[in-house]
Amino acid sequence: MPQSLFEKVWNAHVVEELPGENALVFVDRVVAHEITTPQGALEIQRSYDDKLFDPARIVAINDHVSPAKDTETAIQAKVLRDWAKRHGIVLYDMGQNGICHVVAPERGFVEPGMTLACGDSHTCTLGAFGAFALGVGSTAQGGAMLAGCLVLQRPKVMRVNVTGRLQNGATAKDLALHVIATLGFKGGTGYVLEYAGDAIAALSMDERMTLCNMAIEAGATTGMCPPDETTFSYLRGREHQPTGDAFEAKVRAWRALVADEGATYDAEVTIDIDALAPLVSWGTNPGESVPIDGVVPAGAARASLDYMGLEPGVALRSLAIDQAFIGSCTNSRLSDLRAAADVLRGHTVSVPTIVTPGSQAVKRAAEREGLHDVFQDAGALWTHSSCGPCLGMSMGVLAPGARCVSSTNRNFPGRMGAGGRVHLASPAVVAASAILGRLGSPDEIVAAPAASPSSAEQAKVNA
Amino acid sequence: MIVEGTVLPLDRANVDTDQIIPAHQLTGIEKTGLGKHLFTGMTGGVELLASYPDASIIVARENFGCGSSREHAAWSLADRGFRAVVAPSFARIFFENAYNNGIAPIIVPAEEIDALLQSKSLRIDLETERLHRDDGTALAFALDPLRKQFLLSGGYMAFLASKVDSVHAWETART
Numbered sequence: 001m002p003q004s005l006f007e008k009v010w011n012a013h014v015v016e017e018l019p020g021e022n023a024l025v026f027v028d029r030v031v032a033h034e035i036t037t038p039q040g041a042l043e044i045q046r047s048y049d050d051k052l053f054d055p056a057r058i059v060a061i062n063d064h065v066s067p068a069k070d071t072e073t074a075i076q077a078k079v080l081r082d083w084a085k086r087h088g089i090v091l092y093d094m095g096q097n098g099i100c101h102v103v104a105p106e107r108g109f110v111e112p113g114m115t116l117a118c119g120d121s122h123t124c125t126l127g128a129f130g131a132f133a134l135g136v137g138s139t140a141q142g143g144a145m146l147a148g149c150l151v152l153q154r155p156k157v158m159r160v161n162v163t164g165r166l167q168n169g170a171t172a173k174d175l176a177l178h179v180i181a182t183l184g185f186k187g188g189t190g191y192v193l194e195y196a197g198d199a200i201a202a203l204s205m206d207e208r209m210t211l212c213n214m215a216i217e218a219g220a221t222t223g224m225c226p227p228d229e230t231t232f233s234y235l236r237g238r239e240h241q242p243t244g245d246a247f248e249a250k251v252r253a254w255r256a257l258v259a260d261e262g263a264t265y266d267a268e269v270t271i272d273i274d275a276l277a278p279l280v281s282w283g284t285n286p287g288e289s290v291p292i293d294g295v296v297p298a299g300a301a302r303a304s305l306d307y308m309g310l311e312p313g314v315a316l317r318s319l320a321i322d323q324a325f326i327g328s329c330t331n332s333r334l335s336d337l338r339a340a341a342d343v344l345r346g347h348t349v350s351v352p353t354i355v356t357p358g359s360q361a362v363k364r365a366a367e368r369e370g371l372h373d374v375f376q377d378a379g380a381l382w383t384h385s386s387c388g389p390c391l392g393m394s395m396g397v398l399a400p401g402a403r404c405v406s407s408t409n410r411n412f413p414g415r416m417g418a419g420g421r422v423h424l425a426s427p428a429v430v431a432a433s434a435i436l437g438r439l440g441s442p443d444e445i446v447a448a449p450a451a452s453p454s455s456a457e458q459a460k461v462n463a
Numbered sequence: 464m465i466v467e468g469t470v471l472p473l474d475r476a477n478v479d480t481d482q483i484i485p486a487h488q489l490t491g492i493e494k495t496g497l498g499k500h501l502f503t504g505m506t507g508g509v510e511l512l513a514s515y516p517d518a519s520i521i522v523a524r525e526n527f528g529c530g531s532s533r534e535h536a537a538w539s540l541a542d543r544g545f546r547a548v549v550a551p552s553f554a555r556i557f558f559e560n561a562y563n564n565g566i567a568p569i570i571v572p573a574e575e576i577d578a579l580l581q582s583k584s585l586r587i588d589l590e591t592e593r594l595h596r597d598d599g600t601a602l603a604f605a606l607d608p609l610r611k612q613f614l615l616s617g618g619y620m621a622f623l624a625s626k627v628d629s630v631h632a633w634e635t636a637r638t
Contacts, residue, residue: 015633016626020608024626026634034535038492048624053631065490079492108549119533121556134570137534138494140621147623148630151609185477187524189555219529221555283479284527303475305508391531393486412530413480414504 002260005226006157006192009132009257010398013115013298015149018446025152027144029116030107032089034065034098036119040142041083053148054089059109060091061086061100065394073394092318098359098385101125105209106361108238111194112227117144122329122409123222124215128208129235130227130257132192135216156266158183158191159259162199164274169442171339172207173407173426175199176287177279182271185287188220191267195225196259199273205234206335213330214409226258242391277442280316281318281411281424284417288411291430292316292441307413308421309401316439319423323404324353324380324434326427327417328390331407332358336427337366339375340407343431343442350437352398353380356388380434384448393419405433418447464613465585466567468519471511472580478523479530480557482508484539486531494564498542501520512543518566520578520587521548527568537564538557547587549579553624562610569594569604599602604605 003011016024033040037060044050052058060080068074084091092103101122102386112130116123118142126133136150142181144150160179166172179193193215195208203211208225215223225231232251235241242250281289282296283304290297296305305311310319326332326340337357347411355375357363363385366372375382375440389396390408392415398404400419407430413424423439484497485504491497502508512518520529521540527550528536537560540548545566551573561568567589571579579585579596583609586595589611594602606614613619 015630018609020610022607022609024555024630026637033488039494039534042492043494043620047620053627070490073545075491076492117533119534121530135532135556137532137537137556137563139563140559141532143620143623148618148634149623149626151619151622153607181557186529186554189526189552219526220552248506285479391481391486393489397487408482410479410530412479414480414485415504418485418504 001239001260002264004157004159004194004259004263004265005130005224005257006132006194007117007263010154010301011044013343018151021154022151023154024149025115026149027117028057028114030141030144031100031104031116031118031123032058032060032080032141033063033118033120034080036138036141038076038079039138040145041079043142044146048146052145055087055089057148058089058145059104060089061103062093062101063096063100066094066097066386068396086171096360096363098357099329099387101213102333102358102362105129106238106359108235108240111235111250112231112257117141117150121216122213124220125209125213125329127212127215127222127224128205129231130224130254132222132224134222134252143445151221156190158188158193158269159265160193160195161199161268161270162195162273163270163308164199164272164419165202166273166276168276169428170276171279171426172203172210174276175273175277176211177281177424178273178276180214180218180287181289182269183218185217185285188215188218191220193218193220193223194259194265195223200225201228204335205230206333209333210330213371214286217409227254231444243294278429280429280439282310282316284411284413286409286411286424289424290316292439293296315443319403320437321351321405321433321438322402323351323398324349324430325396325404325406325408326389326430327354327356327358328408329358330409331427332356332362334362334365336407337362337371340427340431341371343428343445344378344380344435345374347435347445349379349434351434353434354383354389355380356383357385359385389416391415392420405430405439464588465583466520466589468546469515469517469584470582471515471518471521473511473523474580475529476524477526477529480528480533480536481497481530483528483536484533489535494538496542499540501539501543515588519544519546520585521545522576522582523548523550523561524576525543525551527553528561529554531554534560534564537561537566541565549585551576562607562613566608571602571604575602591638
């Protein structure tokens, strides 16, 4: 019987069928961060002799507030750190860390065909590798650390065929927003989104991660992309991957992880992206977005309008902003920073702008290319890696009523600070908006004359 | 097991977990003591809670608990004495977290919500899976048969602990 990609991965991990369409599903990898791991780890320590199923299947990453901002977050980081050391768990801590969904793949900790769980809803990012990767609560993560399994209701599978190609300034972020707008904010609930089509095959791993990152914003259990040469090339030579023949043997096995001809799906949609333009969210959930040329739609929910300080018919481009943010597990990888830098190069931001790389490794790679100079020459703040302003937990919190254009994934009320208003967009649109001081797109930015090396050097001396 | 009590009417759809408990309150390492932060991320949330100090059942609209996986949302609800949320639909992660923390996620048809929002109190029989309104009428619902046991006997982790040996055996056989 022909199988979907999801079915192949799922069937290979079912330890036991359980009542109510549930299954005991083996978990190959657990990613553990400091906000949601301590509760389960302490429960195992207190009630189950501190015994983990297999510490080698876990990676610990201090990511949300690193360095700690206060005593409480210092304790969270210390609990994770001490627990990891006690069990011999691989730990990425201050200096080598970053956002867990960026660090795990760049260290080669996820691969096609795996199951992976983490106490973080954006774990779906890692479905980009053809893994079944999903966010769970702390208790479920604890169960995976204790027994190597999750109890899961078997999700339905929606095939999302994507045709055409990204052009006209549209990016993977715009595709992600478009998918959510098409399915609806809860339209993916109960489903795995199995992406397919030439447009997906043409995406880089960074782009696939951006796309899968936002599967949860349609309510989906996760997203998955079929693994291919792009996937294998990305993983070749990564830290947790073997080298030489051992790696190539894995690649041969991974090639079987594609949907069979004739596989059936619970639902199927086709999305063509040839006409896709940059999108910006106007409302209070990620399903509420329109093209940057658009207006706040008629019939918009009153609660969303009131929170965002908007009325139907208002042009997105007319909205003045107070802050811009480039970062988060959605859009903080090197290609995202390059896209933002290409817009900002030679220009000056007109609102406070924060650029937060997705990992310390991304930060160093960006600095080797001089991107940190581009951002700082433009007047933006270039920070260390963390989840940062995305969830209003540490730096960059918005004031009530402040309007921020952000390359992140959630525009919920209060997400980036109580009363703060968030407009989701691609890194390029955020960069352009930062220059303009209002929502806008890169095509509005007149190319800056190339600075002569001597004047650039002089500017540095003067600084 | 019967859950009986005052209703807190939350006439909103898409109540995300950032609204239930905002991220800046996620700085602890324990599952306990989070009730004081409940609904502090929601416009009018604190006032609403104060208006229904004894409520133990929430009635809300579709897609309750969407967004972040933070189990703190379920912990803060449980800490304030909430034992059930009645809604037309739930986000997956919250749905699982609720079951694992003694909060029954009760799915009812969307057309029932208007009336349920008007109810002063409800009586929910988790064993027979019936919701009794204060006017004497009742509504059937379905619980997940496995997670119902977690709810009644409080045992997600205990259930998994009982599986450790068989999972090791499965893993050995796989490789």
